[in-house]
């Protein structure tokens with residue numbers, strides 16, 4: 001898709017629920033950045049295995065095509081980034097974020113900056129996403145101890161394999177987009193990319209910002225738009241209490257929400273984000289990891305009107321959510337799985353579904369039992385394969401950032 005074809009989205013972009021019919025979504029087709037993963041760096045780069053890249057791309061293409069077949073417009077991160085880099089200010093910002101002087105030393109930082117400045121947009125995009133090793137750096141005359149001593153295969157610019165999980169680095173609330181603040185060192189630079197897309201791609205020229213320049217950690221996988229005006233924010237390994245609080249203050253100040261539920265989740269990899277244990281599958285229904293059903297709690301936050309914050313709870317999550325949403329009950333689709341199957345399917349993102357409409361969700365096919373229980377409860381499940389995609393520990397919800405959803409009645 002070219003810039004000319006694209007509609008000025010920001011006029012109608014709006015995401016105020018998890019389940020309203022999905023109209024437009026941001027995905028990232030995994031590329032060369034996955035080829036950087038080795039058994040020595042995969043832990044640090046937050047992958048649990050070494051994906052077979054061609055197969056991961058095929059799986060991702062099938063995911064994107066499934067969404068297109070449901071009338072969802074799919075925008076791809078690399079294409080948006082390439083187009084955004086037509087603006088020189090975007091190039092400067094992207095290069096500035098990628099070249100870390102403390103990693104490279106003065107001489108190499110200078111060499112790399114001028115090399116990157118000379119690249120055409122597509123080549124620059126490749127470096128920004130898949131990084132560069134010391135041996136790939138351009139030759140130079142100047143003296144550099146770093147070049148002499150650093151291992152040639154070390155990264156001069158670190159790759160960003162987790163760009164695949166577009167959910168985490170930005171999130172739309174109503175008509176505004178929030179650039180999040182990522183916790184893990186391996187992911188921090190991702191937001192420099194989403195930031196420059198939303199700042200410089202013509203499509204988003206008039207998109208308003210939420211969360212501004214706050215830096216307390218908040219990741220999109222923790223943010224659930226339960227219904228218009230009601231957000232749940234997981235607080236655990238990624239989003240901190242301070243992050244949830246400042247996000248809440250920001251959406252209250254902008255009039256984007258009246259209640260934010262801060263939801264404690266265990267600080268461990270298996271439940272790194274709220275969306276790894278709970279996602280919405282219908283306007284009034286969630287699927288949830290059985291092991292936490294009885295204990296998931298919430299601290300309801302509300303604005304005082306005078307710019308202050310009221311902190312309530314803790315109380316049971318389902319009760320707090322129903323109350324804030326103004327419904328009698330938030331249905332929990334009980335997958336009723338035995339603890340071992342439940343744990344296996346949770347690990348494989350069985351609870352990480354992406355709703356394309358109320359009661360219609362995309363899910364990994366491998367989570368056979370969770371999917372069957374969803375169907376038994378009247379949810380339509382659109383299955384995708386994710387044997388390779390899943391090695392990064394993320395499912396359909398993590399791999400998608402909705403840009404536009406229809407309102408729900």
Ligand SMILES: NC(=[NH2+])NCCC[C@H](N)C(=O)O
Pocket residue numbers: 045046047162165167168184187220221222272273275276392393394395397398
């Ligand atoms: N919203 C999500 N659950 N995202 C999953 C992100 C997975 C990624 N490998 C990470 O560890 O950060």
